[in-house]
Amino acid sequence: MAHDTNTQWNDWQWQLQNAVRSAEDLPAGLVDPVDFEAVEAAADRWPMVISPYYLSLFNGRSGRDPIRRMAVPSPEELHPTPHLSWDPIAEQSHCPVPGVIRRYPDRALLLVSGRCAVNCRHCTRRSLNRGSLRPLGPGELKAAYDYLRDHTEIGDVILSGGDPLLLEDDQLFEILTDLRSIPSVRIIRLATRVPVTLPMRITPALVAGLRPFHPIYVNTQFNHPAEITDASRRAAIALADGGMPLANQAVLLAGINDSAETIEMLSRGLLEMRVRPYYLFLCDLWQGLEHLRTPLSTGLAIVEHLRGRLSGLGIPQLIADLPGGIGKVPIGPQHIVSVENGVTTLRAPDGRLAGYPDPTPSIYIPRGCAPVRPRD
Numbered sequence: 001m002a003h004d005t006n007t008q009w010n011d012w013q014w015q016l017q018n019a020v021r022s023a024e025d026l027p028a029g030l031v032d033p034v035d036f037e038a039v040e041a042a043a044d045r046w047p048m049v050i051s052p053y054y055l056s057l058f059n060g061r062s063g064r065d066p067i068r069r070m071a072v073p074s075p076e077e078l079h080p081t082p083h084l085s086w087d088p089i090a091e092q093s094h095c096p097v098p099g100v101i102r103r104y105p106d107r108a109l110l111l112v113s114g115r116c117a118v119n120c121r122h123c124t125r126r127s128l129n130r131g132s133l134r135p136l137g138p139g140e141l142k143a144a145y146d147y148l149r150d151h152t153e154i155g156d157v158i159l160s161g162g163d164p165l166l167l168e169d170d171q172l173f174e175i176l177t178d179l180r181s182i183p184s185v186r187i188i189r190l191a192t193r194v195p196v197t198l199p200m201r202i203t204p205a206l207v208a209g210l211r212p213f214h215p216i217y218v219n220t221q222f223n224h225p226a227e228i229t230d231a232s233r234r235a236a237i238a239l240a241d242g243g244m245p246l247a248n249q250a251v252l253l254a255g256i257n258d259s260a261e262t263i264e265m266l267s268r269g270l271l272e273m274r275v276r277p278y279y280l281f282l283c284d285l286w287q288g289l290e291h292l293r294t295p296l297s298t299g300l301a302i303v304e305h306l307r308g309r310l311s312g313l314g315i316p317q318l319i320a321d322l323p324g325g326i327g328k329v330p331i332g333p334q335h336i337v338s339v340e341n342g343v344t345t346l347r348a349p350d351g352r353l354a355g356y357p358d359p360t361p362s363i364y365i366p367r368g369c370a371p372v373r374p375r376d
């Protein structure tokens with residue numbers, strides 16, 4: 001990608017204007033000519049968008065490059081698979097008003113943007129391209145705010161899309177100002193992959209502009225240690241210095257990060273830049289993603305490997321987002337071996353067993369704890 005100056009390279013708008021959007025724009029030799037048509041057909045289903053920055057992370061032309069595998073459409077996306085779906089987590093049936101997804105009682109997602117700096121091939125929000133989900137238009141924000149105002153049980157609002165940090169600063173700050181005028185909205189989260197795919201978007205002006213709206217949390221998605229660069233490290237640290245706790249929601253992807261060593265290296269790198277490894281998602285059951293899915297047992301083996309090697313701070317929770325919009329479930333290795341005569345026998349990660357006794361029945365009285373006074 002030709003760029004005249006560092007200034008251009010570090011300008012996030014330049015990056016978006018110069019994103020790769022067709023197979024023809026990819027560096028020569030990256031796609032085998034026999035695959036060209038299939039790659040374009042896959043990109044018709046879910047458009048290709050790759051920022052020049054993310055393209056610069058590609059490891060030459062290697063077909064085994066995990067970064068390339070996350071960004072370049074694959075002919076394998078065209079294979080129909082009977083147990084996969086065009087609507088795996090039923091988001092469109094959980095939109096009480098356009099642009100608002102609500103699958104849990106206490107939180108809601110606002111789709112404030114329809115764009116991303118890189119269209120991840122494994123994206124869960126591909127309904128945005130199928131027209132069944134769409135981001136909030138300017139005239140629809142008011143209806144979304146009215147919904148949140150009427151549903152005071154929603155205390156946690158996640159700005160999503162697309163990527164909310166592809167909005168201009170003033171658009172984003174206006175949305176945050178409106179959300180902060182709703183007293184029941186206590187926490188705001190930004191779901192963004194920009195620190196990974198477009199780190200130059202994390203400007204000092206953005207970080208300073210977010211400060212008045214705290215508490216703001218940032219959920220991001222580093223999937224591979226090769227995504228941790230000087231630039232992404234600077235972006236994450238700038239957000240952390242700006243007072244935003246960062247959590248990582250990685251997706252477990254075949255041929256990309258499905259080894260214990262890769263996830264361990266990722267977790268260590270994330271902790272060093274103050275990003276907490278939070279979730280490790282099993283890949284959603286979208287049509288076209290069979291080649292990126294792993295058996296559930298792979299995820300369990302990875303988490304089991306991490307336990308005992310990393311502190312709890314560095315171990316993500318393995319999560320499946322259940323089909324039908326039921327919601328997320330944590331999946332853990334089975335550590336309970338038996339419960340007998342008031343003793344639960346537990347298995348440690350290295351296989352050793354130990355008993356944890358219940359309190360003596362004649363002494364233990366379930367008391368419950370005193371209720372706390374609700375907050376104003």
Ligand code: SF4
Nearest residue numbers: 116119120123162193
């Ligand atoms: S950044 Fe998120 S919303 Fe955008 S393409 Fe990737 S996974 Fe999908």
